[in-house]
Amino acid sequence: MSLSERLHPGINLAGTDPESHEAAEEVLFGFWIFLMSDLVLFAVLFATYAAMSVQGIAEGPRPAEVFDLTAAFLETLLLLFSSFAFGFAMLEMKYRENRRGVLGWLLVTGLLGAGFVGMELHDYYVMVTAHGATPQTSGFLSAYYLLTGTHALHVSSGLVWMAVMAVQVVVFGLSPAVKLRLMRLALFWHMLDVVWIGIFTFVYLYGVVS
Amino acid sequence: MNWELIFGQIKWTSFVFAGMIENPSLSEAIASGAGSIAVLGALGTVVLLTVKGWWVPLWRDWLTSVDHKKVGIMYIVLALVMFARAVIEAALMRAQQLAATDGGGFLSADHFGQLFSTHGTIMIFFVAMPFITGLMNYVMPLQIGARDVSFPLLNAISLMLTMAGAVLIMVSLVVGQFSTGGWSAYPPFTGIEFSPGEGVDYWIWAVSLGSIGSTLTGLNFAVTIYKKRCPGMSLFRMPLFTWTTLCTSILMIFAMAPLTAATIMLALDRYAGFHFFTNGDGGNMMNYANLFWLFGHPEVYILILPAFGVWSEVVATYSSKRIYGYTSLVYATMCIAVLSFAVWLHHFFTMGQSANVNAIFGIATMIIGVPTGVKVYDWLLTMVGGRIRLTTAMLFHINFLLTFILGGMTGVLLANPGIDFQVHNTLFLVAHFHNMIIPGVLFGMFAAVQFWFPKAFGFRLHEGLGRASFWCFAPGFLLAFFPLYWLGMMGATRRTFTWSNPDYLPWFALAMLGAALILAGFAFMVMQIVVSVRRRAELAAPLGDPWDGRALEWSIPSPPPAWNFAVLPQVTARDAFYEAKKDGTAYRSPAAYEDIEVPRNTATAPLIGLFACAWAFGLVWHIWWLVIVSFVLIWAVVIARSFATHTEEIVPAATVKAANEAFLAAVRATPGVTRDQEMTAANRGRAIPESLEASAGALAAGAAVEVTR
Numbered sequence: 001m002s003l004s005e006r007l008h009p010g011i012n013l014a015g016t017d018p019e020s021h022e023a024a025e026e027v028l029f030g031f032w033i034f035l036m037s038d039l040v041l042f043a044v045l046f047a048t049y050a051a052m053s054v055q056g057i058a059e060g061p062r063p064a065e066v067f068d069l070t071a072a073f074l075e076t077l078l079l080l081f082s083s084f085a086f087g088f089a090m091l092e093m094k095y096r097e098n099r100r101g102v103l104g105w106l107l108v109t110g111l112l113g114a115g116f117v118g119m120e121l122h123d124y125y126v127m128v129t130a131h132g133a134t135p136q137t138s139g140f141l142s143a144y145y146l147l148t149g150t151h152a153l154h155v156s157s158g159l160v161w162m163a164v165m166a167v168q169v170v171v172f173g174l175s176p177a178v179k180l181r182l183m184r185l186a187l188f189w190h191m192l193d194v195v196w197i198g199i200f201t202f203v204y205l206y207g208v209v210s
Numbered sequence: 211m212n213w214e215l216i217f218g219q220i221k222w223t224s225f226v227f228a229g230m231i232e233n234p235s236l237s238e239a240i241a242s243g244a245g246s247i248a249v250l251g252a253l254g255t256v257v258l259l260t261v262k263g264w265w266v267p268l269w270r271d272w273l274t275s276v277d278h279k280k281v282g283i284m285y286i287v288l289a290l291v292m293f294a295r296a297v298i299e300a301a302l303m304r305a306q307q308l309a310a311t312d313g314g315g316f317l318s319a320d321h322f323g324q325l326f327s328t329h330g331t332i333m334i335f336f337v338a339m340p341f342i343t344g345l346m347n348y349v350m351p352l353q354i355g356a357r358d359v360s361f362p363l364l365n366a367i368s369l370m371l372t373m374a375g376a377v378l379i380m381v382s383l384v385v386g387q388f389s390t391g392g393w394s395a396y397p398p399f400t401g402i403e404f405s406p407g408e409g410v411d412y413w414i415w416a417v418s419l420g421s422i423g424s425t426l427t428g429l430n431f432a433v434t435i436y437k438k439r440c441p442g443m444s445l446f447r448m449p450l451f452t453w454t455t456l457c458t459s460i461l462m463i464f465a466m467a468p469l470t471a472a473t474i475m476l477a478l479d480r481y482a483g484f485h486f487f488t489n490g491d492g493g494n495m496m497n498y499a500n501l502f503w504l505f506g507h508p509e510v511y512i513l514i515l516p517a518f519g520v521w522s523e524v525v526a527t528y529s530s531k532r533i534y535g536y537t538s539l540v541y542a543t544m545c546i547a548v549l550s551f552a553v554w555l556h557h558f559f560t561m562g563q564s565a566n567v568n569a570i571f572g573i574a575t576m577i578i579g580v581p582t583g584v585k586v587y588d589w590l591l592t593m594v595g596g597r598i599r600l601t602t603a604m605l606f607h608i609n610f611l612l613t614f615i616l617g618g619m620t621g622v623l624l625a626n627p628g629i630d631f632q633v634h635n636t637l638f639l640v641a642h643f644h645n646m647i648i649p650g651v652l653f654g655m656f657a658a659v660q661f662w663f664p665k666a667f668g669f670r671l672h673e674g675l676g677r678a679s680f681w682c683f684a685p686g687f688l689l690a691f692f693p694l695y696w697l698g699m700m701g702a703t704r705r706t707f708t709w710s711n712p713d714y715l716p717w718f719a720l721a722m723l724g725a726a727l728i729l730a731g732f733a734f735m736v737m738q739i740v741v742s743v744r745r746r747a748e749l750a751a752p753l754g755d756p757w758d759g760r761a762l763e764w765s766i767p768s769p770p771p772a773w774n775f776a777v778l779p780q781v782t783a784r785d786a787f788y789e790a791k792k793d794g795t796a797y798r799s800p801a802a803y804e805d806i807e808v809p810r811n812t813a814t815a816p817l818i819g820l821f822a823c824a825w826a827f828g829l830v831w832h833i834w835w836l837v838i839v840s841f842v843l844i845w846a847v848v849i850a851r852s853f854a855t856h857t858e859e860i861v862p863a864a865t866v867k868a869a870n871e872a873f874l875a876a877v878r879a880t881p882g883v884t885r886d887q888e889m890t891a892a893n894r895g896r897a898i899p900e901s902l903e904a905s906a907g908a909l910a911a912g913a914a915v916e917v918t919r
Contacts, residue, residue: 052492146475
């Protein structure tokens with residue numbers, strides 16, 4: 001192993017000096033902590049949903065009556081494939097330092113992510129028009145829209161961030177600062193997968209079964 | 211012309227002065243007076259800045275600075291300004307309750323409701339939080355031998371978000387009303403059905419801004435402590451204040467998110483008709499109580515832990531002894547931090563969960579008394595056999611030990627659900643938490659100001675006036691709050707603007723007297739600062755070590771240079787600087803100097819704060835164009851900043867060398883002072899370590915150890 005790999009095997013910086021590695025470690029560690037506190041927010045929303053999807057139905061529909069599993073499954077595929085694509089972007093960055101490759105894969109990631117957001121908005125549209133299931137209907141639906149909506153907002157802000165990063169790749173090239181930002185964006189994007197897996201399992205699968 | 215598009219829901223009658231003109235009463239006059247003070251204060255500041263020509267220095271040296279020391283000082287200034295407002299509100303409430311037999315008094319119920327809501331909200335979010343954050347900002351990087359925090363710009367953004375929240379609360383004095391729902395803002399009362407209007411929205415957005423700022427602060431400090439310690443500074447060599455900062459930061463990372471979630475849900479209920487906490491349609495306010503206290507209980511430890519850190523530094527330094535039981539103090543701090551997440555339910559024992567649940571949380575609550583007790587014994591034993599100087603800070607410490615224990619005892623009482631059922635929602639509870647927060651947190655911060663002020667500004671505070679303020683604050687606190695225990699047990703409910711039991715009168719009178727003493731204490735404190743600034747020449751202690759300090763922050767000049775340490779220190783023991791002084795290895799010239807990179811000033815943070823404030827104001831008043839524009843601007847600033855490349859500048863080695871060698875030469879040329887002369891003009895900040903005082907004669911000439919190479 002080279003010196004830099006031995007120092008920080010987990011960091012996809014490759015080909016830079018040890019000092020950049022050390023600086024990178026601090027920045028990435030900080031971002032992990034940020035993600036942790038973001039996950040606390042999601043945990044709280046999950047807990048709220050857990051209580052309200054049982055006790056907050058009121059006169060409104062039950063989970064099984066409004067969820068469309070097929071759509072949720074397709075959304076899952078879109079989001080997971082977008083993460084897969086981001087993985088390729090990071091590999092292009094680490095092993096080839098290839099600007100075009102990075103940009104291409106970022107584009108794929110962004111399109112898949114945008115598809116995810118679009119499908120979710122369509123879900124909302126169907127729920128509101130076909131089932132009358134607005135967030136104002138019941139506590140359960142309030143919690144549902146807040147949980148999935150917060151996730152969708154995260155994905156959307158990730159898309160904006162991705163667009164900014166694409167511009168930065170063009171303007172600055174794959175400089176250490178840009179690489180570090182891409183790595184943080186990747187972490188962010190993968191965390192949203194994890195959260196979505198939770199939503200898919202707990203909200204959709206469990207909701208339709210029970 | 212549709213004015214609502216432009217001004218949202220603001221009308222002529224929204225302004226506090228309109229109430230006075232249309233419906234004059236003493237209560238309205240007081241509201242208008244407060245509004246006028248806010249407006250005149252702002253105007254006065256503008257005039258002062260203009261006349262003195264301070265706008266440019268304010269912007270260039272302070273607001274745009276990302277230096278952790280300046281950020282810290284700005285936090286503390288913010289805390290003191292907000293403290294002035296909230297303590298006056300407290301005195302007003304005391305006066306109202308004294309005058310309020312059988313519907314008397316001079317405040318309307320609504321005005322009284324706003325007073326206790328703003329008082330609580332300000333004291334927690336905009337006094338205590340900025341105070342501890344400012345202190346941690348200033349001291350922690352110095353104690354771990356770092357040049358700054360890990361993310362200096364983020365640090366400045368946290369400050370500006372907090373400031374935006376504080377400004378929003380000040381604006382509520384003039385435009386519109388504040389919430390009457392207390393600092394915890396329980397729905398459904400704070401829902402749109404029972405609290406229409408802007409009051410609760412002011413609370414929601416001010417608190418949200420503050421809590422986002424605190425989350426970012428916690429993240430920043432935790433990373434700083436994990437990653438930026440100087441060589442040799444292992445975790446168990448860190449000063450205790452740094453340890454408590456670490457624990458508080460971890461709590462901030464985990465505890466602020468539930469608050470943000472709760473305020474967002476409340477906002478969605480109010481703005482968009484959601485049903486999180488409403489009475490019908492599946493809403494459940496019990497979830498709010500859980501979310502709020504899931505934040506709220508760790509919050510009290512977020513506040514008290516840094517104060518514990520201060521007490522540990524103060525008692526060791528003013529006893530000239532190494533802290534007793536360092537390791538046990540560290541573990542006790544960690545225990546408290548972990549346990550703080552396991553007790554939130556004791557804030558609502560009466561909400562209706564099963565007795566077993568209550569019992570478990572009651573026991574968990576009592577267990578917290580154990581690590582806290584460990585700490586108290588450690589502080590006591592630190593004093594045993596020490597060379598104790600009864601300075602202002604030390605007086606506050608001894609007062610803390612005595613009164614905090616009493617407050618802790620009443621806490622253990624309240625932890626018993628059976629007793630809690632009797633006294634909950636009474637003044638007994640009010641007495642209890644003030645008994646913890648005032649002698650613990652607030653006086654801890656005051657002691658910290660006495661202790662570290664010379665570090666930050668290069669001169670000591672006037673000791674006589676400091677003691678005068680202590681002798682008002684300490685008995686003032688006892689008088690103001692101990693009667694409330696009695697009142698609570700007599701059945702006086704909290705947050706009540708009028709009452710009819712004549713037996714209350716003498717106790718309320720005593721409490722009023724206490725409030726007056728506290729105000730006098732604050733006046734002495736302000737006077738102390740003013741007098742000290744005037745006499746700064748005779749109080750000067752630029753050599754950095756006026757108290758015979760123990761940690762690294764005392765080894766550098768006062769005020770420290772922008773880069774803190776000319777060369778990053780190498781640490782081999784706890785109390786690193788004290789050990790170095792004892793061994794005669796302090797104040798050595800380093801072998802070589804290097805260029806230092808420091809972050810450049812930037813307008814990013816103040817701009818984000820400005821737009822965040824405008825965004826929140828727009829939300830409060832439903833001024834949707836302002837909401838959209840300022841939201842876009844916030845992110846435009848962030849994105850624009852990400853394209854900036856020259857964010858750092860280099861301080862050349864020669865500059866660092868010149869400054870540091872001049873400092874070292876001054877230290878060597880100055881005779882040290884013994885602890886007896888600590889409060890005399892002879893104390894320029896060069897201390898003879900207590901353990902070497904016997905041989906002081908030889909050392910006093912300052913012929914200390916220079917490295918020959």
